[in-house]
Amino acid sequence: MRRAVIAGVGLMGGSLGLALRRRGWRVVGLGRDAARLAKARRRGAVDQTTTDPARALPGADVLVLCAPVDQLADQARRLRPFVENKTLVMDVGSVKGAVLRALAPLFPPGGPVFVGAHPMTGSEKTGVENARADLYRGAPCVVTPAPGTPVRVTARAEKFWRELGARVVRLTPDAHDRAVAVVSHLPHLIADALMLTAGDAGAGPLFRLAAGSFRDATRVAGADPALWRAIFTQNDAALRRALDVFEGALGRLAKGWPLPALRRARALNDRFRKDRP
């Protein structure tokens, strides 16, 4: 029986456990908080739980690191001594360049291999109580091999995510970070800034008027502030570049709300919705 160890059983790790168990994997939940682990067990996200890496990791086919991005390096450092050569190590973090630079020294050639992965799903909700077996189905999952990652290891990582129904996209870590800065981190930042703008304008009365466009644009402002601060910080350079481009676009629009630019936005939107209905 294939065996997966999930280190960190929140929304992402818990959903992964639910999905893997349905496909016949044996899933071990590994963590430092016994109460959180017990909750994941009750939720059916894992078959067994332990706080001891020495018990969890021997014999594992896959280890998936599910700590928040700013704690991934610590988590990997702690677990590394117990990882066998046969075990494929992956993460699910929202930033890949910084994570790879921190983790690469822990996984030199000849030992177990680390391949970064970023399933682009989730929600503004957190915790195993919001986990869903189908969280990864149909979602894009970016797999980010490093220059030296053996081809068969990348293939193994990609097969893992495809088995869960994800649409695998292969990118370099830096290309991933530039892309998600625009399509994920920037929309989160905008949601926060739009909420703060409403706050400055006297939230209460405004909120009575806010209809679909405000509600949709701010939904992700409900996401966890500490988690997102970590993501923004880890992807600082790419996010700043995306923000510059966005502010440039706003500036062009503010110069008389030019119809050609508004039409181009609409045309891009049509193309986007056609690709992803």
Next chain:
Amino acid sequence: MRRAVIAGVGLMGGSLGLALRRRGWRVVGLGRDAARLAKARRRGAVDQTTTDPARALPGADVLVLCAPVDQLADQARRLRPFVENKTLVMDVGSVKGAVLRALAPLFPPGGPVFVGAHPMTGSEKTGVENARADLYRGAPCVVTPAPGTPVRVTARAEKFWRELGARVVRLTPDAHDRAVAVVSHLPHLIADALMLTAGDAGAGPLFRLAAGSFRDATRVAGADPALWRAIFTQNDAALRRALDVFEGALGRLAKGWPLPALRRARALNDRFRKDRP
């Protein structure tokens, strides 16, 4: 039988007709394009249609001007000679200050009364084919009496929208414009700018990765560019102020992604969702 004349039978006017007819009103569709009027008739949005204001307006209890905001003044000027004193005139435009300043001279004391209204609903879709009898149900509808509007006239306008299930909010035209600049026009502008940012970054590959936050934040970039250019232009001053505040908020966030500001955005978001689940 109560009689309403709807001038302009697109999404807003057509939905209004559907809703009024269900409540026993007789609805006349008035316009300049016979083919559009015929389509509204077939859709069941109006009882009868005409391109002749002299035939439509005598005896009307209510005239609702449903032209796009930049064509409202022309529409009102054209219809004004045929409006009887007993007829309450309203619009459904997204901007109220500029519209009132254009229309007030047409409705001096002693004749029919004009009261601005803005039902905050609709969609990125347009046309009577997307009209829905329940479009106004549960939606905020801002009613914007001018300083000289008689109290009983304001009450009559508010009763009209309440009958359709709208949540009536009374504001001055300028307070309305400041509020919608933040909760409606700015989110639209942001959606456009975010689409243009994705376009600058090479839309296609990005679109494959875009998940919920990008999709939600850009939904209204699908709205009609000419219609929204008119709205931005008519509400230029308030929108620029809202944009300044928004850019200030982005700037503060970009200074190290400070946790207190991110927490404040989340708290505002919690308050917003609690008020409007």
